[in-house]
Amino acid sequence: MDDDGIETDALAADQGPGPGAPIPASAAWREGDHPGRRLFLPLGDLPLEADPLGSLPGAVLAYETWGELNAARDNAVYVAHALTGDSHVFGPAEPGHHTGGWWNAMVGPGKPIDPARHFIVSANVIGGCQGSTGPASAHPGDGRPWGSRFPYVTMRDMARAEILLADHLGIDRWRLMTGPSMGGMRALEWIAMVPERVGAIAPVGSTGATTADQIAWSTAQVAAIQADPHFNAGDYYDAPDGLGPHVGMGIARMIAHTTYRSAGELNERFDRSYQGESDPLGRGGLFAVQSYLQHHARKLARRFDANTYIRLAQAIQSHDVGRDRGGVETALARYTGPALVIAIDSDRLYPMANSQRLDAALSGSDGIKVVHSKVGHDGFLVETAQMSAFMEEFERSL
Structure with a gap:
């Protein structure tokens, strides 16, 4: 699995273009495509924290729900996705959804987050490419894709959009907010912005503020996309299939995926083995680990958008829940409810120290x-039994 639980080594069904088809310039969902399970909430002009535009005009949030909101309106759970995830938390790959639910291991009948007991909500973030307004969306001024004109967005902008969604759904207070990686960052923004609206929080493999090391890895990924000659400064949406910036985005994905796994797991799994019988030592072959990374690069290009990758990577770089709030500890002290902080012992992207800081700052932890896990950051997706046990115990205690 990758950071978002979407690409597995044995991916079941994929509704996107077949592996032999040319890679599209962008695999973003566009208006007119099959909606799948998505619902759409017009947000109007969404205020933006940092961009000179000041607001995102005509913003729309794509979201999905499972289960029923009870009469007391106290059974709602929000599940926030990571970098290349979307609103499709649970369910199969089907028309409108290229892949199955990215957290099927945690969400679904008999799972810790169960639609029989919970009203489950997840939205594609603002800036995303799976139904919410993002770089591939039509600009309200001329109907052409936003492309290079799409504004800079932060975690706080994304959280504001999610707050508007909660208002629309009549949810005054989430029973639980949870999410891995970037999803955990947005959950933390919620408890800094509107702590009274979160009953419990469960950030998984996340951090209160991105570190220089994390920004460095992300910077290399963004640079790889921007260096692709087919990126065209972000205006590539008219390019024919096969001539989009998929090479640059693929390199970005290979860099990222390396950080999602551990050195020990990659060494144990692949060692120095060859892919097939071709010798890579000057004879055109590949080491098995090279083939593995290239596979994930191609898979992402068939379901994602390069501009969205950049904008969300930049949003992660911007993440500091303590910015202009007196620091991480002061910002999180506003929230006193229950907290489940989950870390992966072999995570080299968001290491244990990040979770230790959250644990110390959250009085309810x-x-x-x-x-x-030996696999690294992806351990929260691979180690299903451990994750389910932690989440089940915490959710039942609420």
């Missing part, structure tokens, strides 16, 4: 829950 009773200690970090550690997922023991």
Whole structure:
């Protein structure tokens, strides 16, 4: 699995273009495509924190729901997606959804977050490419894709859009907000912005503020996309299939995927083995790990958008829940409710120190829950039994 639980080594069904088809310039969902399970909420002009535009005109948020909101309106759970995820948390690959639910292991009948007991909500973030307004969306001025004109967005902008969604759904307070990686960052923004609207929080493999090391890895990914000659400064949407910036985005994905796994797991899994019988030592072959990374690069290009990758990577770089709030600890002190902080012991992207800081800052945390895994950051997706046990115990305690 990758950071978002979408690409597995044995991916079941994929409704996107077949592996032999040319890679599209952008695999973003566009208006007129099959909506799948998506619902759409017009947001009007969404205020933006940092961009000179000041607001995103005509913003729309794509979201999905499962289960029923009870009469007391106290069973709602928000699940926030990571970098290349979307609103399709649970369910199969089907028309409108290229891949199955990115957290099927955690959400669904009999799972810790169960639609029989919960009203489950997830939205594609602003700036995304799966139904919410993003770079591939039509600009309200001329109907052409936003492309290079799409504004800079932050985690706070995304959280504001999610707050408007909660208002629309009549949810005054989430029973639980959870999400891995970038999803955990947005959950933390919620408890800094509107702590009274979150009953419990469960950030997974996340951080209160991105570090220089994390920004460095992300910067290399953004640079790889921008260096692709087919990126065309972000205005590539009219390019024919096969002539979009998929090479640059693929390199970005290979860099990112390396950080999602651990050195030990890659060494144990692949060692120095060859892919097939071709010798890579000057004879045109590949090491198995090279083939593995190229596979994930191609898969992402068939379901994602390069501009969205850049804008969301930049949003992650901007993440500091303590910015203009007196620091991380002061910002998180506003929230006193229950907290489940989950870390992966072999995570080299968001290492244990990040979760230890959250645990210390959240008064409602009773200690970090550690997922023991050899795979790294992806451990929260691979180690299903451990993750489910932690989440089930916490959710039942609320």
